[in-house]
Amino acid sequence: MKALLSSLERHCRLSPEERAAIGTLREAPPVRVPARQTTLSEGDKPGAVRLLAQGWACRFKDLPDGRRQIVGLLLPGDFFDPGLPPMQEMDHSVAALTPIAYHTIPPEALERLVREEPGIADAFARHAHVGAAIHREWLLNLGRRNAFERLAHLFLEIFTRLRSHGDDCEMECDCPLTQNDLADATGVTSVHLNRTMQELRREGLVELKSKRLFIRDYDRLAQVAMFNPNYLQVGHETRIFAQ
Amino acid sequence: MKALLSSLERHCRLSPEERAAIGTLREAPPVRVPARQTTLSEGDKPGAVRLLAQGWACRFKDLPDGRRQIVGLLLPGDFFDPGLPPMQEMDHSVAALTPIAYHTIPPEALERLVREEPGIADAFARHAHVGAAIHREWLLNLGRRNAFERLAHLFLEIFTRLRSHGDDCEMECDCPLTQNDLADATGVTSVHLNRTMQELRREGLVELKSKRLFIRDYDRLAQVAMFNPNYLQVGHETRIFAQ
DNA sequence: CGGTTTTTTGATCTCTATCAACTATTGTGG
DNA sequence: CCACAATAGTTGATAGAGATCAAAAAACCG
Numbered sequence: 345m346k347a348l349l350s351s352l353e354r355h356c357r358l359s360p361e362e363r364a365a366i367g368t369l370r371e372a373p374p375v376r377v378p379a380r381q382t383t384l385s386e387g388d389k390p391g392a393v394r395l396l397a398q399g400w401a402c403r404f405k406d407l408p409d410g411r412r413q414i415v416g417l418l419l420p421g422d423f424f425d426p427g428l429p430p431m432q433e434m435d436h437s438v439a440a441l442t443p444i445a446y447h448t449i450p451p452e453a454l455e456r457l458v459r460e461e462p463g464i465a466d467a468f469a470r471h472a473h474v475g476a477a478i479h480r481e482w483l484l485n486l487g488r489r490n491a492f493e494r495l496a497h498l499f500l501e502i503f504t505r506l507r508s509h510g511d512d513c514e515m516e517c518d519c520p521l522t523q524n525d526l527a528d529a530t531g532v533t534s535v536h537l538n539r540t541m542q543e544l545r546r547e548g549l550v551e552l553k554s555k556r557l558f559i560r561d562y563d564r565l566a567q568v569a570m571f572n573p574n575y576l577q578v579g580h581e582t583r584i585f586a587q
Numbered sequence: 588m589k590a591l592l593s594s595l596e597r598h599c600r601l602s603p604e605e606r607a608a609i610g611t612l613r614e615a616p617p618v619r620v621p622a623r624q625t626t627l628s629e630g631d632k633p634g635a636v637r638l639l640a641q642g643w644a645c646r647f648k649d650l651p652d653g654r655r656q657i658v659g660l661l662l663p664g665d666f667f668d669p670g671l672p673p674m675q676e677m678d679h680s681v682a683a684l685t686p687i688a689y690h691t692i693p694p695e696a697l698e699r700l701v702r703e704e705p706g707i708a709d710a711f712a713r714h715a716h717v718g719a720a721i722h723r724e725w726l727l728n729l730g731r732r733n734a735f736e737r738l739a740h741l742f743l744e745i746f747t748r749l750r751s752h753g754d755d756c757e758m759e760c761d762c763p764l765t766q767n768d769l770a771d772a773t774g775v776t777s778v779h780l781n782r783t784m785q786e787l788r789r790e791g792l793v794e795l796k797s798k799r800l801f802i803r804d805y806d807r808l809a810q811v812a813m814f815n816p817n818y819l820q821v822g823h824e825t826r827i828f829a830q
Numbered sequence: 831c832g833g834t835t836t837t838t839t840g841a842t843c844t845c846t847a848t849c850a851a852c853t854a855t856t857g858t859g860g
Numbered sequence: 861c862c863a864c865a866a867t868a869g870t871t872g873a874t875a876g877a878g879a880t881c882a883a884a885a886a887a888c889c890g
Contacts, residue, residue, distance in 0.1 A: 387817075405727040407813050413730040415723040429709055435720040435818040465708065466672055472715055477678040479722035480658040484648040486729035487656040487774030491878070522836065531730030536878055538838060554887095570650050574630075575678040734846075765868065779846055781870060797855095 345369040347397050347447055351421040354508070355470040355577055358463070365461045369453055374398075374445040383446075384424060384438040390431060392448050394424035399444030400520055404528065405436045414529040416478065419505055423475075428458065428468040442520045470577075477575040486531045489570070491540045494530045496569035499550050501576070503559060508578040519557035588612040590640050590690055594664040595710040597751070598717055598820055608704045612696055617641075617688040626689075627667060627681040633674060635691050637667035642687030643763055647771065648679045657772040659721065660684075662748055666718075671701065671711040685763045713820075720818040729774045732813070734783045737773045739812035742793050744819070746802060751821040762800035 349366050352358060358366075374397050377383050384390060386405070396418050403416040415436060418424065424438050425431055430451065458465045481501070485494050499519075506517045521529075527537035544550045549565045551558040559565060592609050595601060601609075617640050620626050627633060629648070639661050646659040658679060661667065667681050668674055673694060701708045724744070728737050742762075749760045764772075770780035787793045792808045794801040802808060 403723070405723060407727070407731055409813075411731040413727045415726040415730075428712060431716045432820070433817070436723050459705075462702075462705075469671060469712075469715075472712075472719070473674045476715070476719055476722065479719060479726065480646070480648060480679050482726055483658040483722065483729060484650070484656045486726060487658075488650055488654040523838095524836075533879055534836090535838085535880080538836095539878095542838085570652075574676070577675070767868075776847055777868090778848080778870085782846095785870085 345371050345447065345449075347395055347421070348449065351395060351423070352464070352467040352471070354421060355474055356467040358467060359461075362461045362463050362467075365457055365464065369449070369457070372448070374447050376443065376445045377440045379440055379442050379444075382437055382439040383444075384434055386434050386437050388434045390425045390434060392451055393428070393430055393454060395447045395449065396420055396422050396424065397445045397447055399440060399442040401438055401440050401444055402525070402529070403436050403438055412528050413531060414525065415482070416475070417502070417505075417529065419502075423468075423471060428454065428465055428472075441525060474575075474577050477577070481575045491530065491532050491536060492543060493569055494532075495526065495537070495540050495544060496549065496565050497571055498526065498530060499544075499557060499559070500566060500569050500571045500573075503557065504573050504576055504578060508576065515559040515562060517557050518555065519552060520555045588614050588690065588692075590638055590664070591692065594638060594666070595707070595714070597664060598713040599710040601710060602704075602706065605704045605706050605710075608700055608707065612692065612700070615691070617690050619686065619688045620683045622683050622685050622687075625680055625682045626687075627677055629677050629680050631677045633668045633677060635694055636671070636673055636697060638690045638692065639663055639665050639667065640688045640690055642683060642685040644681055644683050644687055645768070645772070646679050646681055655771050656774060657768065658725070659718070660745070660748075660772065662745075666711075666714060671697065671708055671715075684768060717818075717820050720820070724818045734773065734775050734779060735786060736812055737775075738769065738780070738783050738787060739792065739808050740814055741769070741773060742787075742800060742802070743809060743812050743814045743816075746800065747816050747819055747821060751819065758802040758805060760800050761798065762795060763798045 345366060348369065349358070349363060352366070379399075383401070384394075398420055400420075401418040401424075402414045403418065404412055404414045406412050418438070424446065425434070478501070481497075485497055489497060502519060503517050507513065523537050523541065524534045526541075527534040530537065532540070541552065547564075548560050549568070551560060565571075588609060591612065592601070592606060595609070622642075626644070627637075641663055643663075644661040644667075645657045646661065647655055647657045649655050661681070667689065668677070721744070724740075728740050732740060745762060746760050750756065766780050766784065767777045769784075770777040773780065775783070784795065790807075791803050792811070794803060808814075
């Protein structure tokens with residue numbers, strides 16, 4: 345299963361044996377889900393590991409009165425339910441932001457894999473670590489950065505995460521998020537997000553048009569966002585692959 | 588090693604063999620650290636698993652201009668660096684909030700343990716899952732709850748986490764946090780936190796005096812906080828107040 | 831095209847930050 | 861045990877960031 349292989353190698357070098365073991369997994373056709381659909385809800389028992397192959401999704405939590413917070417973005421190559429074994433019960437929901445396709449890896453196959461090659465469990469753990477580190481950076485973002493800095497930081501995270509697995513090095517990337525999505529991710533209202541976005545544009549830092557993000561001044565953007573990419577673990581044992 | 592055993596059993600039942608394996612770990616005297624001292628800094632390579640035995644600590648991140656956000660609380664029985672194997676490089680810092688004592692479990696011993704009893708890795712993973720779920724709940728807290736709701740929620744989390752491992756069922760518990768700590772955890776200034784705390788007191792919901800937290804009206808508190816303890820994975824002995 | 835979704839604008843209000851004291855509490859050494 | 865210093869908690873006044881409400885313009889889509 346090629347998608348799993350390249351995803352696991354993103355944060356961890358695998359041995360030939362480990363790769364071979366992963367190669368024995370039989371490839372099933374991916375599940376397709378239309379945009380805006382919730383694929384996993386709070387309280388569900390996931391029962392399998394899901395790997396996002398195409399499209400963007402998000403983790404989110406709702407408050408009883410309707411307020412919604414996006415607590416994480418899933419980009420191609422990310423796992424829906426981080427960690428092995430799969431969690432008992434979802435504490436949050438996952439929804440497609442664009443049309444998506446994901447692979448489902450049955451738990452039995454995974455158990456066999458990990459039994460044969462225990463190092464594979466480490467590769468999963470590495471993913472979970474990065475996921476947790478991203479959560480913590482978002483906590484800092486929501487707790488201590490203002491809307492302007494927050495949005496700048498989010499754009500840089502997206503840019504860096506996308507570039508880390510295959511995109512080329514130009515100063516733009518996909519970003520199919522609506523301003524509403526961005527507002528839910530940064531914890532502000534969509535009205536305020538709109539104004540913040542205009543300010544970023546006016547300052548010549550970032551522009552977002554037709555689902556594409558343009559970094560106009562990386563250095564100044566990184567400075568106002570106080571962006572330190574270490575938490576994303578790019579660079580170390582990262583394997584670049586073209587998709 | 589008794590501390591490790593009871594900590595792992597908090598979220599996962601262990602087999603007699605697994606317990607026996609853990610029993611073979613030799614008990615070293617715990618490391619003691621005075622209050623307010625940073626024990627692990629961003630960028631450090633932890634190189635071992637640390638288990639908090641006594642006292643409270645926190646994970647935090649700083650911004651270059653001095654703003655600080657507490658991104659997690661460590662209570663007795665919690666691991667400093669969640670996940671197995673230990674993370675490469677700390678993306679955040681850990682500091683003692685009170686005088687603390689922690690156990691250090693050498694990586695070799697842990698590797699042996701997991702090799703002998705693979706189920707033990709699952710117990711660690713369970714811890715990591717709960718840790719991640721707490722992060723996500725905090726993201727919702729910072730992103731979508733106001734100061735009043737946030738503080739109410741934090742108190743309920745503390746109360747629930749402490750009660751879940753041994754405290755009796757009276758409506759009070761330890762809480763050695765200063766208002767400054769609470770402000771850093773809830774993402775507000777200490778002045779505003781002070782006023783918010785007074786409001787909680789005035790409303791007859793919570794009181795905090797001489798390092799002790801008194802829950803004056805659990806039901807109303809849970810309601811204003813929109814507290815749903817599921818994310819903490821405590822058994823169903825905990826009441827649920829979703830709405 | 832017409833209808834839906836997304837983005838934008840303006841006015842107003844509320845929550846939280848900031849600054850600058852001041853008081854209470856805790857802790858320490860003589 | 862007191863005296864004093866340091867820490868922690870409290871108060872008031874004011875400024876600013878972001879929320880809210882309502883509606884218009886623009887973009888998207890079948």
